[in-house]
Amino acid sequence: MWLRVVDRPGANVFAILSATEAFSRALIAGIIPLEAYALLESARNVSIAYTVIGVVALLASFAVPLVIRAVRRKWVFSAGCLFMVVAPLLMLAGAAMPFVAALQFRALAVVCVNISLNLYILDYIRRKDFVTAEPRRLAFMGVAWFVGPGLGIWLYKTVGLLAVCVPSAGFAVLALAYFWLLRMQENPAVAPATRKPPMPWHNIRRFALQPRLRLAWVIPFARSAFWTTFFVYPPLYIVKTGGDEMLAAAMLSGGQGILFLAPVAGRLGARYGIRRMIVGALLFTGGLSILAGVTQPAPLVLAGIFFVACLGSVTLDALGNIPFLRSVHPYERSEMTSVFRTYIEMSQLLPAAIYAGLLLVLPIGSVFVALGVLMVGTAGLATYLPRRL
Structure with missing residues (x-):
């Protein structure tokens, strides 16, 4: 019975695998802004470091489909898990350069993990079951993400x-072992190709031609920009304005703990429409971000504002990928998935570059205003989603 379940992974299997690898990243997520501020010495330097890291990761994301066609995606997923082992071990050096290398x-x-895992999900989960x-x-x-950041800061x-x-490295090893236990098979459409695969820029053009x-x-992209900002700049604001590090830990863990409500968001999306839920979530989160930036409140109040704002972002987590999953053609999943998931690198690269410029002349609250404007603007674009998505 166990082998029959393993041979055909379903929603629960992917949920367990995703949670295991996420715990590896979540444990060190809370201490990254604290270590960054201590080693890089300013919020502007942190933004510059994230910009460089984002450029390298973006270039790598276009190379992954070529690698998948050459060596199969199971090796790409395995490499991603090994990178998650290396990253926290490099942080132990306690110096600026190894720390930046760890972030890279x-x-x-x-x-690696996101692209390969999304392809497996597309193979094994039926289209109507995505919601x-x-x-x-x-x-x-x-x-x-509820336990990891706060626990990480407390242990730190x-x-x-x-x-x-x-422990962060240990959970990455555990995720790798569980993945190999699953013995998932690959769709022949994304198996190693016998003909020359298309170049990344051809994939970008093909993606861009589809509205x-x-x-x-x-x-x-807007949702990921919120989380990227949430894990770096509110903790920096709290520390800089005299707040306690454990307040930052409580905000991070509490905000991520709202992910438990993701199934509720899924049911509401099925009942009221994904389009309506996405637009409302973007407006809600964007408005609160602007409020935090304009008022620049006390650390406790800012933590509360961003905790509540996470309600909207978690709704986007639950529903935001569904427009892509329901729109991509099966015969080009590998190529289009690699382009689609560049929103992760771009959400680190573009906001960090903008924030670095803003922080030259403005206080850290300007970061929150810029984030809110992005979210509200994206809400306007989301109104063009099909009503029967």
Whole structure:
């Protein structure tokens, strides 16, 4: 019976696998902004480092489809897990350059794991089941992101960096072992090709020529930009304005804990329409981000604002990828998935570059205003989603 279940992974299997690899990243997510501020010495330097890391990860994301066609995606997923092992171990050096290298390995791990895992999901989950499977996967990941950041900061303060980095590497090894236990087969459409595969820029052109795919990219880009900002700049604001590090930990864990509500968002999307839910979530989160930037409140109030704003972002987590999953053609899943998931690297690259420029002349609150404008603008674009998505 177990082998029959393993031979045909379903929503629960992907949820467990996603939660395991997410816990590896979540444990060190909370201490990254604290280590970054200590080693790089300013919010502007942190933004510059993230910009460089985003450029490298973006280039890598276009190379992954070529690698998948050459060596199969199971090796790409495995490489991503190994990168997640290397990243926290490099952080143990306690110096600026190894720390930046650790962030780069972590970004590359996300590229490899995300692309290959999305392809497996497209192979094994039926199109009509996306609206329930994706929220369930996010709810499982919510356990990791609820416990991980706060636990990581607590261990960092009470025991030390070693107590965070070693378990982080351990969960990456566990995810790799579970993946190989599953023995998932690959769709022949994305198996190694006998003809020369298309170049990345051809995939970009093909993606850009499809209006639904363009719109499907913008929505998760805005959502990912929120989470990228959330994990770096609110904690920096709290520390700079005299707040306690554990307040930042509570905000991060609490915000991620809302992922438990992802299945509720899925049911609401099925009942009221994905389009309506996405537009409302973007407006809600964007408005609160602008409020935080304009008022620049006390650390506790800012933590509360961003905690509430996570309600909208979690709704986008649950529903934001569905426009792409329902629009991409089966025969070009590998190529279009590689282009689509560049929203992750671009959400690190573009906002970080903009924030670095803003922080030259403006306080850190300007970052929150810029984020809010992006979210509200994306809400306007999301109104063009088909009503019967």
